[in-house]
Amino acid sequence: MSRDIPPEFLITNFNDRIAAIVESTYPNLLQHYKDEDFLQCRAILASTIEVAGSINDFMLGLIPGDEREYLSADLIDRSEANGNEAFDVIPSEFLNSLTTSGLPNFKIKLKVGTPITLLKDLNPSEGLCIGTRLIVTRLANFVLQAKIISGKNIGNLTLIPRISMSPLQSPWPFKLIRRQFPIVVSYAMTINESQGQSFDYVGIYLPNPGFSHEQLYEAVSRVKSRHGLKILINDKDKQTLETTSNVVYKVFQNI
Structure with missing residues (x-):
């Protein structure tokens, strides 16, 4: 009905x-x-992730300011490859194209003023937990500065480094390790x-x-x-x- x-x-x-x-x-x-x-x-x-990404890209294009792109370093965890030589010939371009829930994208585009959400617990005692929302205040080469806008520590400034992440349950026949900022742009989300x-x-x-x-x-x-x-x-x-x-x-x- x-x-x-x-x-x-x-x-x-x-x-x-x-x-x-x-x-x-x-x-x-x-x-x-x-x-x-x-x-x-x-x-x-x-x-879907793809639809949310399209909306986020559209909104980034609307706001003023210089845009920066941050690319990840992707590789396969050889300790869990079980000696499978097929994984040795997987091109990096293929690894870069992979997306799944809880894993940052290979390419992250940001401007000052962009809202983001954490994908990993960084410092729970400081309010930096999975799902915490922040707004980007400074873009540097190897670290982001952001202000917390949700949770118990609203208004605090923090630094977000690049870290290595893998999905808890891999949807692929191998374990992907992605070194990237543990964030997703969050004008739109799944x-x-x-x-x-x-x-x-x-x-x-x-x-x-x-x-x-x-x-x-x-x-x-x-x-x-x-x-x-x-x-x-x-x-x-x-x-x-x-x-x-x-x-x-x-x-x-x-x-």
Whole structure:
């Protein structure tokens, strides 16, 4: 059974989908792009890493300032390769292309004022835990300076180094070691990455037909109140959807 999504939540009138969800969630961004309070209470939630990355790249292009790219060093953990010589011929370009939840990207693009989220516990006693959100205040060659904008130590400045990371459960037949800053840009994030967090304003962007109703349910539950929620959903023909399953509809009545 399907039910209409309440019209108050839907974004239906737009020329560019990404621009529409960005303007809805981050209105007047150029006036607030360094405002910690503005950034901390907002997020765009997407179904995949790739979609979230496209939104983050779009938003980085909007804000002023010089952009810097940081590339990782990637290799295969030989201690777990079990002598398999096939791993010796895997090109670095292939390793660089790999992405998975909890692992930083091979290429990270940043500007001063960019919101980021930690992917690893660095110093829990100082509030630097997985999921902590920060805003970049300085870009150096081998370290980032950032200000904490969530948790118990809001306002504190910290330095973030490059570290070596591997996924807890490798989705590949080898263990990838990636030396990179343990962060992800977080104007937009995946629905899975948002677990345990809540925001005053949430934009849900689901441009692919393969999303599940459970994903939509989880995304909707991240917003604190109904006035802060906007949704843009497409079907396989890129047409805006206005219906969803009845089990998901119930959550709209509870926010």
